Structures are given as structure tokens and as C-alpha cells.
Amino acid sequence: MVEKDKKIRCPECGEIELIKDYERAELICTNCGLVIKDKIENLGPEWRVFDKEEEKKRVRVGAPVTHTVHDKGLTTMIDWKDRDIHGRNIPLMKRAQIYRLRKLQKRLVASNVTERNLIFALSELNRIASHLDLPKNVRESAAVIYRKAMELNLIKGRSIEEIAAAAIYAACRRCKVPVTLDEIAEISRIKKKDIGRNHRFLAKKLRIIFPPINPIDYIPKLASELKLSSRVQNIAINIIKQANMKGITLGKGPKSIAAAAIYIASILANERRTQREVAETAHVTEVTIRNRYKELVERLNLRIPSNIKWE
DNA sequence: AAGACGAAAGTGGTTGA
DNA sequence: TCAACAACTTTCGTCTT
Numbered sequence: 167m168v169e170k171d172k173k174i175r176c177p178e179c180g181e182i183e184l185i186k187d188y189e190r191a192e193l194i195c196t197n198c199g200l201v202i203k204d205k206i207e208n209l210g211p212e213w214r215v216f217d218k219e220e221e222k223k224r225v226r227v228g229a230p231v232t233h234t235v236h237d238k239g240l241t242t243m244i245d246w247k248d249r250d251i252h253g254r255n256i257p258l259m260k261r262a263q264i265y266r267l268r269k270l271q272k273r274l275v276a277s278n279v280t281e282r283n284l285i286f287a288l289s290e291l292n293r294i295a296s297h298l299d300l301p302k303n304v305r306e307s308a309a310v311i312y313r314k315a316m317e318l319n320l321i322k323g324r325s326i327e328e329i330a331a332a333a334i335y336a337a338c339r340r341c342k343v344p345v346t347l348d349e350i351a352e353i354s355r356i357k358k359k360d361i362g363r364n365h366r367f368l369a370k371k372l373r374i375i376f377p378p379i380n381p382i383d384y385i386p387k388l389a390s391e392l393k394l395s396s397r398v399q400n401i402a403i404n405i406i407k408q409a410n411m412k413g414i415t416l417g418k419g420p421k422s423i424a425a426a427a428i429y430i431a432s433i434l435a436n437e438r439r440t441q442r443e444v445a446e447t448a449h450v451t452e453v454t455i456r457n458r459y460k461e462l463v464e465r466l467n468l469r470i471p472s473n474i475k476w477e
Numbered sequence: 478a479a480g481a482c483g484a485a486a487g488t489g490g491t492t493g494a
Numbered sequence: 495t496c497a498a499c500a501a502c503t504t505t506c507g508t509c510t511t
Contacts, residue, residue, distance in 0.1 A: 359489095419501070440480065451503055456482070 233309035234292060236285040280316070283326055287312055290330040290354070297353045298345055300338070308337035311368065320371055324364070331356045332364035339376045344383045346421070348449070381406045381415060384424035384448070391447045392439055394432055402431035408466050418458065422450050426458035433470060 248256050248264070256264065288309060295305045311333040315321060321329055331354040338345040351358040369376060382403050389399045405427040409415050415423050425448035432439045441452040448455075463470060 362490095417500075422502080441482095442480080452481080453483080453504080454502055457502085460482095 233306050233313065234288055236281065236288055283321070284313075284316065287316075287321075287326045287330050290327055291334060294331065294334050294350060294353050298334075298349060300334075300343060300345075301341075304334075304337045304341045304343055307340055308333045311336050311372065311374075314372055315368060318371060320368070325356075327354060328356050328360055328364045329368070330354070331361045332368050335361055335365050336368055336374065336376075339379070340374070342380075342383050344379075344387050346449070379420040380410070381420040381423035381427065384421060385428065388424060388428050388444075388448055392428065392432070392443060394428070394437055394439070395435065398428070398431045398435045398437055401434055402427040405430060405462060405466065405468070409462055412465060414461060414465050419450070419454075421448055422454045422458045423462075424448065425450050425455050426462055429455055429459055430462060430468065430470070434468075 248261055250256055291305065291308050291312060295308065300308075308330075312330060315329055315333065331350050335345065335347060335350055337343075347358045347361050350356075350361055354361070368374070385399055385402050385406070388394075389396075389402070402424070406415070406423060409423065409427070425444050428448070429439065429441060429444045432444070441455050445452045445455055462468065
């Protein structure tokens with residue numbers, strides 16, 4: 167559908183030659199699994215049409231193809247009833263033939279081990295994604311990453327669940343969804359350390375470059391959990407932007423920076439939250455918030471109103 | 478009494494020999 | 495593989511509101 171010679175490049179992993187259209191559901195980078203464009207507009211029918219009449223009849227058939235189902239959603243089912251589509255009995259001769267077809271199909275659908283493992287992996291991906299409320303593009307991305315890992319024989323000798331968890335994390339990083347290793351570790355039965363290890367492994371083998379996490383990505387989530395206004399969000403984002411420019415954020419945990427920025431912003435906007443509240447929702451300690459926020463206030467010359475003092 | 482502060486010791490992950 | 499290291503946590507006593 168999408169012409170190969172269009173020469174679209176993946177904005178993240180740059181050097182990758184072409185983006186496959188993957189049967190017109192999304193534009194996905196075949197290398198790193200980044201979903202570049204969610205829906206391609208003006209999809210056009212899959213048959214040639216010769217006149218307007220025909221065009222009306224032949225529009226679009228079937229659900230969009232997806233990577234999150236093991237056969238990409240292209241399932242054919244042969245009914246077990248011995249009736250044709252009109253409900254008539256099927257002649258005996260034909261029945262035998264259909265019986266053979268059914269048997270054959272069963273074997274094809276999920277018989278070989280690879281396929282069965284893929285089904286398991288995808289259901290695991292889906293399970294984790296549902297628990298974390300991940301958007302569709304992240305799920306697709308995770309599925310693509312997993313399939314890619316399978317193609318390169320990276321699963322062999324490793325547990326499916328570990329790779330699945332790592333694929334989810336990788337997809338989140340790709341799509342800038344602020345999910346932590348801890349959150350995934352809690353849902354899957356994989357330890358944080360192992361998810362991280364496998365994630366690094368995937369990144370290396372699939373040659374995906376992950377940009378460092380920007381503290382800004384945490385802000386919306388934190389702000390909404392703390393029920394803070396969008397004004398606070400904007401202030402916090404501004405603080406982080408300035409901090410980024412001064413290089414203060416380098417080497418520090420992005421979560422800590424985000425938490426400190428939110429804390430400061432909540433004070434500046436007169437919607438104050440305690441250090442404890444922020445610390446709890448951001449999953450860092452009050453001490454860390456204190457250290458970061460002191461640093462931010464000093465280095466950025468922020469003016470904190472009189473209800474707070476510091477030396 | 479709750480919140481903020483900071484010193485000191487401890488933990489887990491990264492880095493470089 | 496080991497030690498050094500920075501970021502972060504835990505704990506706890508003190509100060510402020």
C-alpha cells in the first residue's frame with residue numbers, strides 16, 4: 167500500500183532504510199518498532215475499481231491488521247457444523263473434504279512450537295499492557311519488538327516472559343510513556359534487574375537507541391495523580407527545561423528532578439503539596455526531593471515566596 | 478503536631494582497571 | 495572480577511510553623 171520508494175526514514179533510529187506499511191494499519195519502523203504514524207489517511211481500496219458503481223461496493227474488508235495477535239488478525243475459521251452458509255446440509259461427499267480441511271487447519275493454526283510460544287508471548291504482552299493501561303501504539307510497538315527478537319533468534323535460551331517484559335519496557339521508552347521498571351516488575355513475575363538486563367540486551371541486538379528519559383515526561387502523570395492544575399504542570403516543565411539547559415539534570419535520576427520540579431511548581435502556583443505527598447506519588451524519598459529542589463532553586467535563582475525559607 | 482531540614486550510614490547500579 | 499564512586503534511601507534528631 168505504501169510505496170517503498172517513498173523513502174521515509176525512522177526519525178529515531180535514523181539510518182534505517184525503509185518503513186514498511188504493515189498492511190495499512192500503522193506506519194511502523196521495521197527496525198526498532200517505533201510507531202511513526204498512527205493511522206495513514208486515505209487508505210484506498212485494495213482492488214482496482216473500474217467505475218463509480220463498483221467503487222461503492224468495494225470499500226474495505228475486515229478489521230485492520232495488528233501485530234498483537236499471533237497471526238496478525240488474519241484468522242480463518244472453519245465452522246464445525248455441517249451446513250453451508252445458507253444453512254443447508256452439506257452433501258456427504260463434501261463433508262469428508264471439509265473434515266480434512268478442518269483437521270489441516272487445526273494443525274496449521276497453532277501446531278508448531280514457535281507459533282504457540284508466540285501466542286503465549288503476545289498474551290503476556292497484552293496482559294502487562296492492560297494492567298498498565300498502555301495505549302495501542304505502545305502495544306503494537308512492543309509486539310513488533312518481540313517479533314523482531316524472535317526473528318533474530320534472541321528468545322532461544324531465555325524465558326519468554328522476561329523478553330516480553332523487556333519488550334514492554336522498550337516500547338514504553340520508545341513512545342515516551344513514563345513507565346518504570348518497578349511497575350512492570352510488579353505486574354510480571356520478573357525481577358526489575360532481569361527486565362533491565364534483557365532490555366539492554368534487546369537494545370543492543372536490535373540496535374535501538376534509547377534517548378535518555380526526560381524528566382518532563384513524568385510531569386503530566388505526577389500532576390494528575392496529585393490533582394494539580396495545568397498551570398503547575400507548565401511551571402514545572404519550564405523549570406525542567408531551564409535545568410536541562412544548564413545541564414543540572416545530567417546524571418541525576420529523572421524521577422527525582424520531576425518530583426522536585428513539581429514540588430517547587432506547586433508552591434509557586436499556590437497549590438502547595440507536602441514533600442511527603444510528592445515523594446509518595448513519585449516513588450522517591452523526601453530527602454531526595456529536598457536535595458534536588460535545593461539545587462534547582464539555587465542554580466536557577468528561583469524566588470520562593472516567604473512561606474518557605476532557605477539559606 | 479505536622480512538616481521541613483540535614484547529617485550519617487547503608488544500598489544497588491555503573492564504570493574503569 | 496573487583497573496587498571506587500555517585501545517586502539515592504533509611505533513619506533519626508532538630509528546628510519551624
